[in-house]
Amino acid sequence: MTNRDSGQRFVTPALLLLALVTVYPVLSVLYLSLHRKLLIFDISRFVGLENYLFLVRDDRFWNALGNTAYFTLFSVVLELVLGLSIAMLLHREFRFKGFVRAVVLIPWAIPTVVSAKMWEWMYNTDFGILNYLLGAEVNWLGSPLWALNAAVFMDVWKTTPFVAILLMAGLQVIPRELSQAARIDGAGSWDVFRKVTLPLLKPVILVVLIFRTLDAFRVFDSVYVLTGGGPANTTETLSIYAYKVLFQTLQFGYGSTLSVVVFLCVGMISVVYIKLLSKGTK
Amino acid sequence: MLKKRILFSLLLLVMTAYCLGPLLWQFITSIKPTVELTKLPPLLPDRPTIGHYISIFTGHPFLRIMGNSMAVASLTTLLSIVIGSLAAFGLAKLRVRYKAIILLFILSVSMFPPIATVSPLYLIIRALGLRDTWWALIITYTTFSLPLSIWILTSFFREVPDEIYLAARVDGCSPFQAFYKIMLPLAAPGLFTTAILVFIFSWNEFLFALTFTSTASARTIPVAIALFPGLHEIPWGDIAAASVVVTIPLVILVFAFQKRIIEGLTAGAVKG
């Protein structure tokens, strides 16, 4: 039964704010991206698609796109595997369950900047606890081979809890009888997981994937604080590149072009996932 | 059976260590004297010190910065709850034109990359003279937290039976009275959950804070920690101390309200 009263005016303040602070800026970035705008020297002129043409030839852009894709792929996959393991582990009754769940939530709750600084210190080649525990002398943040992976590990630590919590909620919805029935039919734990749990968990997994992929693709603060994009730009993601162009040198024209591209990529990813999701539910 | 239980406990222990280990190490770092920071082993400090804690509060406007964070996060939470609950109530219980489109729009806003909006927002904020003020952050955070607020609150309002609202209307309440006298108290748990999440989001945000603030008068904690002053070097001890101080409120929040937080996270994701 629906209500007859109009809710328009209840919704209006939120819509106004959203339009002003999110929609208008996106349109404005689109406009700026067609300009050569150097804020500090008062240079601003319309250049059409010139910025986009330079972007196509810009090695640094392709490098940033590659880094972002790598970061997104590996962090999301690792988070999903690890998050699923944690969710399966905690999906039972035991003492201190509340306490353990709170513990799992802590990495998610602390500020990203704090986690980045923390990991930067742990990754320190000479005095870092990681090298000490591993008995290694890995130059985590200085070596182009390791730096991006180091950023992935940090992100996995920070966001696996989120994944685990969502998957746990998903597991709770699955009726126990189903897996019990499968067990009675002689299925092993692994079979139950693969044939019963996983398919039923699929919608939740897809939702988690959407959230995490979009977040990882937009990644800025954690990597910016951890490495600043170095060494040799091997950890420069699209958002970091755009930010540097925008605010370290105030080139608002080309910086906006990069922002638009991030926006388009995120849009495309969303569309793909939403298609997948609607297929899954049908 | 026993073997299984031992294995389970062991796994739990590994997981706990993985989640808390980095924080513990940060705490140990924060009580190491500066000279011992560049020595490993030993793991534990020979002469523990609270010098770094004193240093962040005396040599650095850290109290002021924590105050900024507190004010920005609280005011954002308040605004987001007010505007969000109005919208959520409207969407959950009332007749709204283009409801599906509005919901889709709100959902898609939550996917907007902040980097795509930060430069025009900077220009707007500069034009309004709001640069380096709390309001620059409060307005931005409120907006960016709205999709989450509306999403969670809508699911809470939906759970309240329509009959209750209709009964209030029959008794002579206007829709707004019915909203804040009857519906709002019933959705109180949802409001609380939303508030915690919005608070954590505002407390932790970095990109906008980095761009819109520049002095201790509005700078928030994440930016202060990222840009700690040092001369040719990074003052790890001070940073560790500052990290510990700002993490404590969050740890308390998490331990006190883990059920609510999980409820909020899953309401925002699984049910939607």
Add this chain to the structure above:
Amino acid sequence: MARGAIGTGVFLLLLPLLILGCAQGEKQDTGASERVRLVFKHGRIAGDPRLFHQLLRDFEQQNPGITVVDETLPSSTDEQHQFYIINLEGSSADFDVLSMDVIWIPEFARAGWLRDISHLMPLQERGKFFPGPMQAVTYRDRVYAIPWYTDAGVLFYRKDILKKHGFSPPKTWQELVATARAVIDKEPGLYGFIWQGKQYEGLICNVLEYFWSNGGEVLKNELPVINSPENIEALRFMRDLLVTYSITPPLVTTAIEEPTRHIFGNGRALFMRNWPYAWNIFEQEGSPVRGRVGVAPLPSFPGKTSASTLGGWQLGVNRYSRNPEAAEKLILFLTSPTVQKTLARTIGYKPTRTSLYRDQDLVREQPFITGLHDIFMQARPRPVSPYYMMITQVMQPEFSAALAGIKTPEEALNAAQKQIEHILGVER
């Protein structure tokens, strides 16, 4: 019925009023004070902050009616630069006096953010400063800042170890390689040569010293010439320090000044490129290398001249300052011979006035300062261009990529050339 709408409407209307109210309240606060309140922004001051604050109190005593508040900026120069451009672009009057890296002044001057202070610096006054810093504060023949303290890259070496193995400080890079190779073969655990190779402004300072000491340049007549054979050879040499000669440990590719200073200061390296501030720390009581450290000009490639990158900080006045006269007084005070001498004696900041290098107290307490005089006379500013900050954003990752071996030196410098042409093409 309509009360809900009115309520929200009123709230939205009140919002801007609230905001305005707050902003106005703040303005009245600052305007109400009778005294002139100067805000001075600077990077972290070395040593005990009380010494520096005492100087500011002295200034207040000499200038009744003026109070000085100083505020510290983040540690890295890139972050400080970002702070300044965002604030100055927003016409901020929140600070009056700003300390600036040598590389920013053309950009800030071109953007119109700095007060022209040529009247404070008549020609004969300009002659009293080192030429490098003086060149850095001058843009289109106008002076926009006064050099406060100066810096230049130098080579630190272990006197005792070189002597033990019968070597003298190297004059060419090749000698440095040979010496380091010979010594570290006999002294296990000792690093040969450390410097700053992280992707940041300090890396540019390091790399330019190799370019220049091989006769290379970045800009010539305002056109990029960064992919010259000299520069390619110099950059390849730096990469070889890490891989072929392996006298430089890989940790250098993430190192900034202090980590290298710690390593050298703990006696774990033979040679180090760094700024002179490190010497004062090495000579402190309890330092493991006290009395064992020598300072020399950086080596060069054979047949070329040694070059060090000019560093150091300058003081200027914010164009939007509400108290420009008082601000001028403060920068004249802080750059005066007496204050420069005090800063040199207490926290080791190197004076920008050449006469102080003959000052009896200073020479007695810090004998190596006389040697620095010649290095500072020769020190070279990084490319002087309003576009420098955009150029360095291009150079940093490319140099870093070449050191890491991701790109060959040719590839890196060709890529840099292409991007710098794009940046400078803006105006043409």
